[in-house]
Amino acid sequence: MSEEHETALRGNEPSSTRLVATLGLAGLLSGLIIVSVFEATLPTITAYKAKVLREAVFEVLPDISRMRRLAYLDGRLTAKEQEEKDEQAVFGGYDADGRLMGYAIPSAGPGFQDTIRLLYGYLPAERKVVGMEILESRETPGLGDKIYKDAAFVANFGDLSIDPEIVSVKKGTKTAPNQVDAITGATISSKAVVRIINEGNRRWLERLPGPNEAPAFEVQKEQKGRKR
Amino acid sequence: MNDLVWIFVSALLINNFVLAYFLGLCPFLGVSGRLETSFRLGLATIFVMLITALCAWFLNTYILVHAPYLRLISFIVVIASTVQFIEMVIKKLSPALFKALGIFLPLITTNCAILGLAIFSTNKGYGLAQGMIYALGAGLGFTLALVLMAGLREESELAPVPRLMRGTAMNLIIAGILSMAFMGFAGLFSAA
Amino acid sequence: MSSTRAQPDAYQEFIKGLWRDNPVFVQVLGMCPMLAVTNSATNALAMGGATFFVLVASSFLVSSLKQWIPKQVRISTYIIIIATFVTVTDFTLAALVPEIHKELGAFIPLIVANCMILGRQEAFASRNSVRLAVVDALGMASGFLFALFALGSVREILGEGAFFGLDLFGSDFEPWVIMILPPGGFLTLGLLLLFFSWIRERKEKLAQQLAETEAELR
Amino acid sequence: MKPKDPRLLVQPSPLLKQRMTTGQAMRDVLIALLPATLAGIWFFGLGALLVLFACVLGAVLTEWTFAPTEERRERMLDGSGLLTGLLLGLSLPPGLPLWMAFLGGAAGIGLGKLIWGGLGHNLFNPALVGRAFLLAAFPVAMTTWSPQSGPEEFFQVQASNLALPFMQASYDAISSATPLGLMKFEYQSTPLWDLMIGKTTGCIGETSSLLLVLGGVYLLLRRDLDWRIPAGILGSVAGFSTLLFLIDPQQYPGPLFSAFSGGLLLGAIYMATDPVTSPITPKGAWIFGVGVGLLVVLIRVFGGFPEGVMYAILLMNAATPLIDRYTQPRVFGKGIKTE
Amino acid sequence: MKALSSLFKRGFSHGIHPEELKDRTQGLHTQRMPFVERYVLPVRQHRGAPSKPTVEVGQRVGRGEIIAEPGAFVSTALHAPVTGWVRAIGRRRFPGGRYEQAIEIEADPYATQRLTVERPLDWRGLSLEDFVPIIHRSGIVGLGGAALPAHVKYSLREGVKIKYLIANGAECEPYLTNDHRVMVERADALLRGLEILHTLLGAEESIIGVELNKPDAIEVLRERTAGDPRLRVAPLRVKYPQGDSKMMIKSILGIEVPAGLHAADLGIIMNNVSTIAAIADYFDTGMPYIDRMVTVSGPGIPYPANLIVPLGTPVREVLRFCGGLGEDTREVIMGGPMMGTPIASLDAPVIKTSSGVLAFTESETARPREYPCIRCGRCVEACPYFLNPSRLARLAKARMYEEMKRAQVMECVECGSCTYSCPSGIPIVQLIRTAKNDLWAKKSKSK
C-alpha cells in the first residue's frame, strides 16, 4: 500500500499467526455482537411478523376467529407452527369452536414490474374465494398499485366462484360469478392477480381435505395465546 | 421452466440491476468510458456473479438455516475470497486486462451488485437452478447496460456538451434516459 | 496531537464532509444502494440514518483499533467491522420500525457495499486520531444524509405531491410518477449535481470579484 | 489602361456544392407531415390543434431560452426544434392536458437535445425522449384515448385538455381502447380500411396510415430519408407477425394489421429515420431497422404495453453508436494482400 | 447513354455526380492564344524541388530555350515560352498567397517566335534508362493535377515489370474540356506518345480510359486504334472522381490498388492524355513543355474557349482574350472546380497545372451557413475511399488528429466529394487537409 500508510500503522512485518489471530478475533467479536443483538431483537421481529400474518389471514377469511399454519408434509396437511426452508404451507381458518371454515392460501407470480406475492382466502365448502390481500408488489404507482389500493377491485374477490376458473374481464362487463372487473389502465396487473390465484388453486385444491377431515384445532391450548 | 425464462428476462431487462435497482453504479459510472474495458469488466462481473450464486445457494442450504444471523458476514467473506481468486487468475492470464480494470476488480469485491445478487436471490428463495439463471441474467444485464453506456459516452465525448453538464451529471442523465428506454420491457412475458 | 491544534481541524473536517467535498454531490461515491430507496423523504432519512450510524461507529472502532490491525488483513478487518454494524442496524430497525424496514427491504444489508464507508476507513480513520476520525465520519455521514434527504424530498414532492407522506397540493394534483420510478432517480441526481456545480461556480465567481474589488480599493 | 478588377473571393476547394441544405431537409419533413397533421386535427377537433401548439411552444421556447444569444436566430431558423415539437405532439393522445404537452416539449428538447450540445449531437430521438418522459410521468393521462369528435363538435375543446397546470384531468368522454389495446387485451381486430383512413382512436398523428405513407413517399423522392430504415422496420414487423399469425391466428394479429396499426408508420417513416440518431452506414441502417421491427413486435405481443414503437426506437438509438462502430466499411485498398 | 453506362458492371462504388457543365466548350475547336508582352514563370510549377534558373537579367532567350534546370530528381526543367529578354528574377506573390521565385520575360514584339531547340531526337533505340533523363529535361509534368515530374513515374523500382499503360482521359471535373479536345484533335499525337511509352516501358497493353460523356473522342480513338492488339479504348461511367488513378484502375482493370502502394508498384503506369501528347510532341519537334491547353469557361466568361496558352501568360490577358470578366464575377479559379484553387489577383500566370480558368458568379460562390452535422450519411455514400468523412470532421473539430489517423484519414485523396455532398455545408475536406498537414508536420519532425 502507499508509503504514508506504512508509517501510519508503524508495525514491522507481523507473523502470519498474528494475522490469523487478528481476523479470528475480529470474527469472534463480531459474531458475539451479532448473536446478542439477534437474540435481543428476535422476539419483537417474529412477533411483528406473526401479527402481520394474522391480520392478513383474518383479512382474507372474514368471519373466522382463529387460525393456524398447516404445512403440506408427505401428502397431507399437518398443523405445524414454525416454518422450514422450502416447505409449502397454507393457513387454516377456524371458527370459535375450532371447526375449519376455510384456508388462506399464499401464492406468487410475475406482475407488470416484478413478482407479486398475495394471500387469498378460500372456502372449500362453497368453492369460493372470499378475500385477497397483496403482500408484496412493485407495480407502478397510480396504475398497477390499484390492485391493492382500488377498493372496487379488491371487492371483486370478496365473493368469487372459482369454477371453471377465474377470468378477468373489461371493467364493467362482469356478468358471471367467476369474473373479475379488470382495472382500466392496469389490465396487466389485474390479469396477473387472477392468474396467480388460479395457479394457487391449481396447486392446492386437490391437496385440501374437506372441512371435517382437516386437522382439527386443539381449542384449549391455543385459545389463551391467540385471542384477538 | 417457464418461470426460469421469466427470471432470466426479468433480471436481464425488466429489473436490470443497474437501470432499475441502481446496483453497481460505481463501475457503471467509473469504467464505462471505454468500450473495451466495459466489456471486460462485464465479463468479470458475470463470472463473479455466477460463482456468488453458487456460494449463496450453498450457504443458504447448509449453513444459514442454522445461523440466519450470519448471512451478511458469510456472504461477504465468501464473495471476497472468490474475487481475490479471480484477481489472481486474471493477473496471471492477461496483465493488460488487469491494468485496464485497475482498481475495479477489488471494487467488485464490495460491489453492491454482487452482494445484492446474493441477498435478492436469497429473499426470493431461489433454488440452485433459479439462482444460477438469475445470476446469468443479472450479469448479462449489467454488461449490456455497461456496453451501451460506453458506446454512448464515447460518442458524446465528441459533442460540445455544456461545460457544467460534463462528467457525472451527463452520465447520470444518459443513464436516466437509458433506464426510461428499458421501461419498455416492463411486463415482458408476464402478460399471458 | 494537542486539542488546541485539533480544534480548527475538526471544524474543517466536518464542513469538508458536509459541503466542500460532499461524498455524493462532489465525490459521487457509494450511491448505488442508496438511490434505490430515495423515492420518499422518509425512506431517504431512514437509509441515511442507518448509514450515518454504521459510518460513525466503524470509523470510531477502526481508528481506535488501528495500532492492532496488521495492514495485510486491514481491508478484511474493516469489512468485518462494517458488516457487523450493518447487521446490528438491520435487526434493530426490523425490531423498532418494522414498516420502514419493510420498505427498505434488501437494501440495508447493501450498506456494507457502500464504497464510501470503506473508503473513509482506508483513507482517513486508519490514519488519524480517534476524535478527528469521528468528526470526519460525522461530517461525511451528515453530508451523505443531507444528499439523500435532498434527493428523497425532490422525488417525493414531485412524485407523490407529498412530503413525509403528508399531502401538499391537494387531492387533484397530478403526481409525476416517473420521479419515483428508477429513471426519476437518475435524472434527479443528475440535475441536482448540475445545480450544485452551478452554485459552486457562482460562489467562486463572486469570491473572485470580491477579491478584485478589494484589490482595487487598496 | 488597366480596368479595375472585381475583388476576388478565395475559398478552399471544392468550389461546387450540391444545393440541398439541412434546413431544407427539416422543412421537407414538416411539409411531409402536413397532411397527416391536418387529418389529425380534423379527426380530433380543436383540442388536438391546441395540444400540437403546446408541444411546439414548449420545444421552441426551451431551445430559445438556452441558446446562446448570438445563435438564437439561426437555431430557430433550422426548424429542427419546431419539428421535434410537432412530432412529439403527433404522438400524443388528443385529450392530453395542455400543460403536460408543453412539459413534454420542454423535456424533449432539454433532456433529449440541449444537454447533448444541440442539433446533431443528441444520441436519442428528442421527440421520443419527451414522449417517454410523459408516458412514465403521467401513465394514466397518456393511455387515456378520447374518441374522435364528429365535424359538428369540432370547436368544443375537451375538459381534459384544459386541466390546470399540475392538476389532474377530468375526462368527459369515456375513453375507448385503441385498435392495439383491443387487439392485445380483448383479441379483437379492427377493419383494415378504418386503419388506412384513420377512423380509429389513437395518437393525433398516427391514425391515418395513407397520409403518413404519402408524406414518406415525398421524403423518399427528396432523398431526405434513408429508405433502408423504414424498409427494415416494416419488413421485419411483417415477417415476424406473419410467423406468429401462422402459429395462432386467434391470439396474434396478422402482418397488415401490425403494419398499419398504432404508431408504427409514424415511427418508421419519421422518427426512426431521424438521421441524427440512426446509424450512418448503410449496413447499420439495415440492422437498425430490423432491430426496431423485432423489438416492436416483441413488446406489442409479449410485453406489457399495447404499443412498443417508441421504446423500440429509443432502445435502438442507444445501440446506434455500437452499430456504427462495427459496420464501418473497409477502407479502399486496405487489407488487400499484394501478390 | 444511361443504358450504356448501366452496362458497365465494373467501376468504382460511391463517388458523386456533379453537373457536367461542359457543353459550352466541349464542341469548341482549340485556338492559339496570341503572344502578350510579359510572361511570369514560377520556378516551382510541379511537385518536388524548385528548378534552378540558368539565365541572368537582361539575357536574351529564344522560345523553347531552357531557362532553369531541374533542382533535384523530383523536379524538372523550365523553358522560355517566348523569344525575348529576361527582365527580372525574383520573388512574386502567387495563388495561395505564398511568395515564390519567378523568372519574368518580356516578349520581343518583332521576333518570329519560332522554336529554338536542339534537333528532335529519335526515340527508337532508346532504353528506359536514357529515356528518363531526357524527359527529366523536357519540363513535362503530370498534367492530371498531381504535377509529378513525368520522369519520376518512369524510373521504376527494381523488379517492377510494367503490365498496363493507362492514358487517363476521364476528365471528371465539371467545366473542363481540354483533355477532351486533346483526344479529339490530337489523337495522333496521343497515340504516338502511347506507342513511345508502350515500347520503352515494355507494357503488355495500353488502355485509354474515357468517360462516356465524350462519345466523339471515344469514336475517334476507337477507329484509330482498330486492329491494334496492344491498344484499346475503355469507356467509363460519368462519375466523379473517375479520373483518380486508383478509381480508374478499379474501373478499367477491376484491380484495387492496396493502400500505401503506387500504381507503378503493381506494374501499372497511368498518365494523363495531355501528358502523353506532350511527350510525343517533345520527340517529334523537340518542343519542351511550354504551351498549356487551358479551358476558359464559367458563367463569368462571355466567350468561353479551349486555348493553347504559352506558360506564364497572366490570367488577366487570357480573360481579356475571352472578352473580359463579367462584373458579377466573384471568383476566378485555376484548375477544376473540385480540386483547383481560386486566385487572389488576375496577375497570376498560367502554369503547367492550369487545366482551366473558370470565372464564378454569386450563384456558384454563395455558401449557405454551416449547420452541425446531422449524420445524414451523404458524405459516407460519396467517399470513393470508403472513409467516414462525418466522423473525420467531428474528430478534426475536436482536434483529435491521432484518432483520425486510426480512422485512416491518410487514405483521403482530397477529392472533395464529401464536402460537395454535405447538406450541412461542413468544410469536411478542408478540415481533413489541415489535420493531414498537421500530421505530416509531426511525422517529418519526428523523423
Ligand SMILES: Cc1cc2nc3c(=O)[nH]c(=O)nc-3n(C[C@H](O)[C@H](O)[C@H](O)COP(=O)(O)O)c2cc1C
Ligand atoms: C409507465 C407505465 C406504467 C404502467 N404500469 C402498469 C402497471 O403497473 N400495471 C399494469 O397493469 N399496467 C401498467 N401500465 C399500462 C400497461 O402498459 C397497459 O397499457 C395497460 O395494462 C392496458 O390496460 P388497458 O387496456 O385497460 O388500458 C403502465 C403503463 C405505463 C406507460
Ligand SMILES: Cc1cc2nc3c(=O)[nH]c(=O)nc-3n(C[C@H](O)[C@H](O)[C@H](O)COP(=O)(O)O)c2cc1C
Ligand atoms: C480526385 C482525383 C481526380 C482525378 N481526376 C483525374 C482526371 O480526371 N484525369 C486525369 O488525367 N487525372 C486525374 N487525377 C490524377 C490521376 O490520379 C493521376 O494522377 C494522373 O492521371 C496521372 O497522370 P499524370 O501523372 O500525367 O498526371 C485525379 C486525381 C485525383 C486525386
Ligand SMILES: Cc1cc2nc3c(=O)[nH]c(=O)nc-3n(C[C@H](O)[C@H](O)[C@H](O)COP(=O)(O)O)c2cc1C
Ligand atoms: C517523391 C514522390 C515519388 C513518387 N513516385 C511515384 C511513382 O513512382 N509512381 C507513381 O505512380 N506515383 C508516384 N508518386 C505519386 C504521386 O502521389 C502521384 O499522385 C501518383 O501518381 C498517385 O496519384 P495520381 O496517380 O492520382 O497522380 C510519387 C510522389 C512523390 C511525392
Ligand SMILES: Cc1cc2nc3c(=O)[nH]c(=O)nc-3n(C[C@H](O)[C@H](O)[C@H](O)CO)c2cc1C
Ligand atoms: C427525416 C428526418 C426525421 C426526423 N425525425 C425526428 C424525430 O423523430 N424526432 C425529432 O426530435 N427530430 C427529428 N428530426 C429533426 C432533427 O433531426 C432532430 O431534431 C435532431 O435529432 C436534433 O438534433 C428529423 C429530421 C429528419 C430530416
Ligand code: SF4
Ligand atoms: S482536372 Fe483533375 S480531376 Fe478534373 S479531370 Fe482533370 S485531372 Fe481529373
Ligand code: SF4
Ligand atoms: S496532403 Fe494528401 S494529397 Fe497532399 S501530399 Fe499529403 S497525401 Fe498527398
Ligand code: SF4
Ligand atoms: S475528400 Fe477524402 S474523405 Fe472526402 S470524399 Fe474524397 S477521399 Fe473521401
Ligand code: SF4
Ligand atoms: S454529409 Fe454532412 S451532414 Fe451529412 S453526415 Fe456527412 S458531414 Fe454530416
Ligand code: FES
Ligand atoms: S458499486 Fe459502489 S456502492 Fe454500489
